[in-house]
Structure formats: structure tokens, C-alpha cells
Amino acid sequence: MVQIRKPVAVKEALELLMAHVPAPRAETAALADSYGRILAEPVVASHDVPPFHRAPYDGFAIRSEDSGGAGEHRRISFRVVGHIGAGQMPARELGEGEAVRIMTGAPLPPNADAVVMLEQAAEDGQGFAIRKPFRAWENVSLRGEDARAGEVLVEQGNLIHPGVVALLATFGYASVRVARKPVVGLMTTGTELLRVHEPLAPGKIRDSNGPMIAAQLARLGIPSRSYGFVRDDLDQAFELVRRALRETDCVITTGGVSVGDYDYLPAIYERLGAKVLFNKVAMRPGSVTTVAVWEGKFLFGLSGNPSACYVGFEIFARPALLRMMGSRKPYLPHTQAVLTEDFTKPNPFTRFVRAVYRHDGSRPTVAPAGFNKSNAVSSIARSNALMVLPGGSRGFRRGAIVDVLLPGTEEGEAEWRIP
Ligand SMILES: Nc1nc2c(c(=O)[nH]1)N[C@H]1C(S)=C(S)[C@@H](COP(=O)(O)OP(=O)(O)OC[C@H]3O[C@@H](n4cnc5c(N)ncnc54)[C@H](O)[C@@H]3O)O[C@H]1N2
Ligand code: MOO
Numbered sequence: 001m002v003q004i005r006k007p008v009a010v011k012e013a014l015e016l017l018m019a020h021v022p023a024p025r026a027e028t029a030a031l032a033d034s035y036g037r038i039l040a041e042p043v044v045a046s047h048d049v050p051p052f053h054r055a056p057y058d059g060f061a062i063r064s065e066d067s068g069g070a071g072e073h074r075r076i077s078f079r080v081v082g083h084i085g086a087g088q089m090p091a092r093e094l095g096e097g098e099a100v101r102i103m104t105g106a107p108l109p110p111n112a113d114a115v116v117m118l119e120q121a122a123e124d125g126q127g128f129a130i131r132k133p134f135r136a137w138e139n140v141s142l143r144g145e146d147a148r149a150g151e152v153l154v155e156q157g158n159l160i161h162p163g164v165v166a167l168l169a170t171f172g173y174a175s176v177r178v179a180r181k182p183v184v185g186l187m188t189t190g191t192e193l194l195r196v197h198e199p200l201a202p203g204k205i206r207d208s209n210g211p212m213i214a215a216q217l218a219r220l221g222i223p224s225r226s227y228g229f230v231r232d233d234l235d236q237a238f239e240l241v242r243r244a245l246r247e248t249d250c251v252i253t254t255g256g257v258s259v260g261d262y263d264y265l266p267a268i269y270e271r272l273g274a275k276v277l278f279n280k281v282a283m284r285p286g287s288v289t290t291v292a293v294w295e296g297k298f299l300f301g302l303s304g305n306p307s308a309c310y311v312g313f314e315i316f317a318r319p320a321l322l323r324m325m326g327s328r329k330p331y332l333p334h335t336q337a338v339l340t341e342d343f344t345k346p347n348p349f350t351r352f353v354r355a356v357y358r359h360d361g362s363r364p365t366v367a368p369a370g371f372n373k374s375n376a377v378s379s380i381a382r383s384n385a386l387m388v389l390p391g392g393s394r395g396f397r398r399g400a401i402v403d404v405l406l407p408g409t410e411e412g413e414a415e416w417r418i419p
């Protein structure tokens with residue numbers, strides 16, 4: 001008799017999983033290699049930004065007090081006594097009625113407090129005249145207006161995206177402490193599997209899960225170490241899993257986790273003495289997703305069915321791996337959208353439907369991405385989102401507001417959509 005597994009709710013399974021995540025480890029990365037990594041230290045302003053009062057326009061630096069009373073019919077003239085380009089320092093303070101020609105980014109003379117844009121100055125041989133008064137600090141980029149020395153600008157645990165790279169460079173971080181990336185061992189199981197270059201043969205299919213998971217890992221910036229695939233043979237599969245566990249920080253397998261005669265992963269966990277956190281989740285697809293822990297390392301037993309495998313990775317492996325790197329935001333980006341089709345078949349389990357999310361008109365919408373069974377591979381390719389339908393006895397009607405998860409943000413639009 002097959003053992004009946006008790007399903008745990010997705011949230012409960014996630015809590016159990018996240019409670020077992022090992023502490024992150026840090027290493028140093030050169031700034032040029034830091035893009036896409038997770039910060040293991042906060043970015044702290046080592047000086048004010050800008051570090052000095054500077055001109056935000058090409059023009060003339062003046063003392064605002066000298067401009068009082070200027071008007072269309074009462075022009076005030078200034079003598080130009082110097083010239084400062086970006087990177088140069090002002091030679092001296094300004095006297096009454098004096099100005100220096102100044103370029104964008106150049107430091108203001110010590111007692112200057114306003115900048116007249118070139119377009120606002122009526123130039124003559126000696127200098128220029130203005131037609132309006134300037135307030136103190138008008139057209140000045142103030143020291144520290146962007147960031148103050150000592151300020152924590154980005155907390156550790158955040159992703160280093162191009163904006164963070166700019167900030168690191170601003171403060172002279174030639175290198176930065178980042179989370180060490182876990183080494184993830186990847187193997188697929190199944191006697192039916194063929195390599196990608198092999199011709200189709202009776203009863204066989206090509207391994208799509210291996211390359212797919214490697215790509216899902218790559219989307220998180222995590223390289224994978226492929227152990228290829230093994231036939232459904234307990235001893236062989238056990239040896240390979242054990243070797244992978246010794247050589248990596250975490251092992252992902254696909255297939256062989258259900259209750260079939262050739263589903264050997266449960267026996268492998270037992271032989272290893274691994275602690276199984278859960279082996280049935282109240283979700284569809286991916287209900288067979290199993291997570292075990294061996295000597296502090298995770299074993300993700302993802303389903304062999306491609307859609308279930310994909311969803312199991314995104315819902316469980318993704319947040320665990322990101323948290324292993326100290327990420328503050330390990331869960332999938334979440335939003336809500338209007339369902340544009342009826343989805344009437346009720347299901348007791350939470351469904352993660354591969355879906356197309358759009359934000360065309362006034363409201364974001366979502367619709368299933370076609371053939372949506374757990375063995376589907378085509379709908380994964382068509383989807384850019386996972387639509388979440390809570391379990392229960394009811395179906396969902398067109399017009400309902402549903403939760404949407406967005407696994408990838410790198411995908412662009414097919415055309416420029418702005419008039
Ligand atoms: N009696 C029961 N049968 C099944 C149950 C159950 O609860 N009771 N669960 C079903 C569900 S749900 C799923 S999902 C699958 C999970 O199966 P396994 O994880 O054990 O995976 P396999 O049996 O090895 O393969 C399932 C399916 O996926 C194909 N596959 C496997 N590996 C790959 C790969 N690398 N690339 C592409 N496709 C792959 C494989 O050929 C099978 O068709 O079990 C149900 N059964
Ligand atoms: O694990 Mo299965 O995918 O629920 O269909």
C-alpha cells in the first residue's frame with residue numbers, strides 16, 4: 001500500500017523551509033564584478049554628495065545680494081572676473097558686482113550663492129546684465145543635497161543593480177563585501193531522458209528540466225554545477241546525490257519524488273539520513289515538491305513534470321537560495337491584476353497558473369498562458385507570470401482580482417508602446 005502523504009499549506013511549507021536556511025557567508029568582489037550580487041555590507045556615504053556647492057548650469061556665479069531690485073526696466077550689470085570649469089577651483093572670493101563664468105559641475109567661489117544661467121544673462125564686452133533678482137542659493141546644487149556623510153544609503157541584503165554600482169563608485173568602493181553565491185548541484189532523474197542533441201526514440205523524451213533549472217538559477221545570478229541525469233536506479237542515483245551533496249552547498253533534483261515504482265528520491269533521503277521537511281504541498285502544480293536537509297544542506301526534490309518543476313523552483317528554491325545569500329527580498333515580486341477569462345474548475349489546492357500579465361490600459365490584466373497541466377512545457381514558455389488562485393470549492397470568474405507573481409523582470413516589450 002502506498003503511503004498517503006499529508007499536504008502542508010504553501011505558507012507553512014515556506015516557513016519551515018526558511019527556518020532551515022543556513023547563515024549567509026560573505027566574500028569580496030571588485031566593483032566591476034559586483035553587478036547582480038547581494039550586498040553583505042551597507043553602502044555608507046563616506047562624504048557629502050555633492051562634496052561642494054556647485055553650479056548645476058553653465059552660467060555665471062554671483063552674490064545674490066548684488067542682484068536685488070533687478071527688473072526688466074532696471075537691469076543690473078556684473079563684471080566677469082574669472083572662469084571656472086568643472087574640476088577647477090575658484091581663484092578668490094567675489095567683490096561687489098563681480099561674477100565668475102562657471103560651468104556645470106564646477107565649485108562656486110566661497111561667497112557666491114546663485115548662478116545666472118547663460119540664457120538669463122545679456123552678455124556684453126566686459127560682462128553681462130540680468131533682468132531679475134536671484135534668491136540666495138538659486139540655481140545652486142548644494143553640498144550634501146543628494147547624500148550626507150555617514151548616511152546609510154543601501155542596507156545590506158539588497159541587490160547590487162546599476163544604480164547601486166554608481167553609488168559604490170561615488171564613495172570609492174573599489175571592492176565591496178557581497179554574499180558568497182551558493183554552489184548548486186543540479187541533476188535530473190529518469191530512464192526516459194535523452195540529452196538535447198539526441199534524436200527522439202520510442203518511449204523517450206529530451207531532458208528539458210535540467211536546462212530550465214540552470215536558466216532559473218542563472219536568472220538569480222547563481223551558477224549551477226550539472227551532474228547530468230541518471231537512470232531510475234536507486235544505487236546509481238544515491239551515489240550521484242551523495243557525491244553532489246559533498247561537492248556543493250545545495251542539490252536540486254528533478255523527477256522521482258512521487259509514489260511510483262521508480263520514484264527513488266524518498267528512498268535516497270532515507271538512506272542518506274536526511275530530514276524531510278515536507279513531501280507534499282497543497283499546491284498545483286508542484287504538489288510533490290519535497291525539501292530535505294542533510295548536514296545543513298538543502299536537497300530540493302522537484303517534480304519531473306516540467307510545469308511542476310518550474311513552479312516548485314520559483315516558489316521554494318528561489319527564496320531559500322536568495323535568503324542563503326542574505327537577501328532581504330527573496331520572494332517573487334507580487335502584484336494583483338484583473339482576470340480576463342473564466343477559470344471555473346475548482347481545486348482544493350492553491351494553483352500557480354502560468355499566465356500572461358499585461359498592463360495595457362487602465363488596469364493590469366492576467367490570463368492563463370494556454371495548456372496548463374502540470375506536465376505542460378509550452379505554457380511555461382508563453383508565460384511571464386504566475387497567477388495565484390487560492391484553493392477551495394469555487395472557480396474564478398472573468399473580472400475577479402487575483403494575485404500575480406512575476407518571476408522575471410528582464411523581459412521587455414515587443415514594441416514601444418508610448419505615443
Ligand atoms: N499515484 C500517484 N501518481 C502520481 C502522483 C500521486 O500523488 N499519486 N503525483 C502526480 C504528480 S502531481 C506529479 S507532478 C508527478 C510527479 O512525478 P515525479 O516527480 O515522481 O517525476 P517522474 O515520475 O520522474 O516524472 C514525471 C513526468 O515528468 C517527466 N519528466 C521527468 N523528468 C523530466 C525532465 N528532466 N525533463 C522533461 N520531462 C521530465 C517524466 O517523463 C514524466 O512524464 O507524479 C504524478 N503521479
Ligand atoms: O506535483 Mo503535481 O504537479 O501537483 O501536478
Ligand SMILES: [Mg+2]
Nearest residue numbers: 256258260263
Ligand atoms: Mg514519478
